[in-house]
Amino acid sequence: MNEKLRVLVSVDLDGAKARVKTQGHVTLQSIQGLYDxxxxxxxxxxxxxxxxxxxxxxxEPQALEELRGCARSHHLPLQVDPLQRDYRFSILAPTLVALPVAAPMLAAA
Incomplete structure (x- = not known):
């Protein structure tokens, strides 16, 4: 999987909607760019x-849960939007949810 996050925004001003199409690996770190x-x-x-x-x-499951929480509350995280404006967004779920990365096992001596 490509670690880069690619985003394409399509805006329909007449219909007052926008699609934010995301590809790549969404993590708790890269989600900040997505919020922006x-x-x-x-x-x-x-x-x-x-x-x-x-x-x-x-x-990543934690990133998806954070996004779902924002969709439910209609707000982005406080550090992203201190004014806490109302956002209306829906999420088209990913086909793959990344599994948490396990720590490598050390061989017993």
Missing amino acids: VMKRADSLVPGLALELDMTLAEV
Whole structure:
């Protein structure tokens, strides 16, 4: 899996919606960049309905849960959006959920 995060934003201003298509590996670290993209897309038209398309991404379970929590609360994390504006977004679930990386086992001597 490609470790880079690729994002394509398609905006329909007439329909007041945007699709944020994400590819690559979404982690708790890379999700911060994704939040910035979502915030910027919403700034084009306040109240824009965002669709986060993660069908082609590999997403770590903790990152997916954090995104789902944001979708439920209609807010991005406080450090990303201190004003806590209302965001309307839905998530198209990934086909692959990344498994947690296990620590390597040390051979017993």
